[in-house]
Amino acid sequence: MRKERFSESAEGTARKIVPVNGREAALLILLQIWEERAYTAIALNRVLRQTKLEEQDRRFATELVNGSVKARGTLDFILGQMVNRPLQKLEPVVRYILHLGLYQIFYLDRIPDSAACNESVNLAKKFSHKGTDKFVNGVLRSSVRQKMALWEKTLEDVSLRLSHPRWLVQRWRKQFGEDETEALCCWDNEPASxxxxxxxxxxxxxxxxxxxxxxxxxxxxxxxxxxxxxxxxxxxxxxxxxxxxxxxxxQDESSMLPAQLLQPKAGEQILDMCAAPGGKTTHIAALMENRGRVTACDIYPHKLKLIEENAKRLKLDNIKTELQDGTVLREEWIEKFDRVLVDAPCSGLGVLRRRAEARWTKKEKDLRDFPALQQRILENASRYVKYGGVLVYSTCTLEDRENGKQIELFLQNHREWKQSGFIHPRSKEVVKELQLYPQRDGVDGFYLTLLQKE
Missing domain, CATH: 3.30.70.1170 (Sun protein; domain 3)
Known part of the structure; x- marks a missing residue:
């Protein structure tokens, strides 16, 4: 059997190998997620698109990836009980082979423990160095023998039981209380529709x-x-x-709401400040009946290319991409646009069901950086709107400092702006802002409000 060797970083290596079954595909996807910091959904699509796997194998790979990514904290805890070295010292590919094996043993009742062990050993033989297969076999078979005791230990710790980092569970407990925090975590752990x-x-x-x-x-x-x-x-x-x-x-249901709230009209000049990958941009363009102009901005050229590809596929030609940092004022855009969308960079805590890796890559200290960034973008966006025009501000987070408090501060400093009432999409009541919570509303967490320049 041909051996596939990975460097410590696994940088780009996983992209060069075509997997022959669902477990191999899952391993290559995990390497992209954790070693190259790829989004789970993007890595899944990238790898599976290159394979000729049957649908059953594709579904199995998807289940393994989503499940093991969401349960990373619990899997690392179990693994830490089984090895006598820091997990960071493990070769990355070996760590993820063990993640996949442990996930099958502890979470997938339909997979026999023996099959989980044997197939993980096969992965080690193919993708790691000589002798690793014996190490993988020993760890997994030992975990099978201690399965009940290890599982009971995980259930004693609420963050392990709910597969979320401890800091986030504690933060949500203060915000929502015990019952809603559990419901929110359970929502995140379910497969996304x-x-x-x-x-x-x-x-x-x-x-x-x-x-x-x-x-x-x-x-x-x-x-x-x-x-x-x-x-x-x-x-x-x-x-x-x-x-x-x-x-x-x-596109997520709640992510469809900002363009709908913006109410773009055919022939108008619209600016989408933070546009990639283009879901809201293309929605705006379609609502304009492909007439007028949507200027779509991002700070990365490869993300602008993604917007252009999506526009081409959907046969929309009224979109113009611009390489533009939202925090930098563009003088020629001042009072140029009828409507502006600011789907602001945020902590993303409302969409952890779909961005499974984010719960482990985000740190609580990182949350402090977003309000200032959002404030700078919102400040520039407000100057680009014509008098009488409107601005929609949205995020995919549950953090009030990034949402309602952000708008409250903006309005205090800009008397020429006001919040406009709009129709709630479900209750049909007039509201001035909409905060969606997954555990209450059954959709991804999202915030949006409509501002008008007088």
């Missing part, structure tokens, strides 16, 4: 829904957005994209 936003430039939602059902899919309309569809059964995203390449964009 596949949500599609219909490209209304190409088709109507009812028509597309019927097309999906004729394909054998099961789907229902979103209760939050008139362009949204929630899939309950599908053949998988690759098959959907192959069959309907121009008809939809994968």
């Amino acid at each position: 596949l949500c599609l936003r219909v490209n209304t430039l190409m088709t109507a939602r009812d028509v597309f829904l019927q097309d999906l059902r004729e394909m054998g899919c099961e789907a229902e309309v979103s209760l939050w957005c008139p362009d949204g569809i929630v899939m309950t059964r599908s053949p998988g995203l690759p098959a959907l994209l192959q069959t309907f390449p121009h008809s939809f964009y994968v």
Whole structure:
């Protein structure tokens, strides 16, 4: 069998190997997530797109990746009980092979413990150096023998039981209380539903829904957005994209709301300040019936390319990308735009269900940096809006300092702006801001408000 060797950093190596089964795919994806800091969803799509795996293997790889990423803290705790060295001293590929094996042993009842051990040993033989297979075999078989005792230890610690870092559990307990914190963590740990936003430039939602059902899919309309569809059964995203390449964009329900609230009109000049990867940008462009101009900004050229690719796939040609740092004022844009969207960089604590790795990569001290950054972007955005124009501010976090408090401070310093009332998408009541909580609303956590310049 051909050996695949990884360096300590595994930098780029995982991208060069084509996996032959679901476990190999999962291992390569974990290396990209933890060693190259890739988003879970992006790494999954990147690796699986390059394979010829059967659908069953693809689903198994996805389950292994999402599960082991979410349970990383618990898996590391169990692993720490089994080895007599710091986990950071383990070769990365070995650590993730053990993560996958432990996840199958402790979380997947349908997988025999013997199969989890044997297949992990095969991974070690193929992807690590000689002798590692014996180490992996010893660790996993020992964990099987101590399974009940180890599992009881994890249940005694609330952060291990809920698969969230301790600092975050404690923070949410202060904000929401014990019961809601548990409900929120449980929400994050469930598989995320596949949500599609219909490209209304190409088709109507009812028509597309019927097309999906004729394909054998099961789907229902979103209760939050008139362009949204929630899939309950599908053949998988690759098959959907192959069959309907121009008809939809994968987007969370709550993420569809900012463009809807912005209410862009055909022929207007619209600015999307923090646009990548382009979900809200393309939504705005479609709502404008492909007429007028959407200027989409980001600070990274490769992310602008992603926006352009999405626009091309959806057949939208009224989008212009600009390499622009939102914290830097662009003089020629002052009072140029009818409407501006600020989907601000944030701590992202409302979308941990979909960005599974983020719960482990974020630190509590990092939360302090976002309000100042958001304030600078919002300050510049406000200057780009024409008098009489509007600005939508949104985030995907649950932190009030990044949401309501941020807007309160902005309005104190800008008397020419006011919050405008808008219709709540579910209750139909008039509100001035909307904070969605997963454990209460059943969708990703999101904040948005509508501001008008007088």
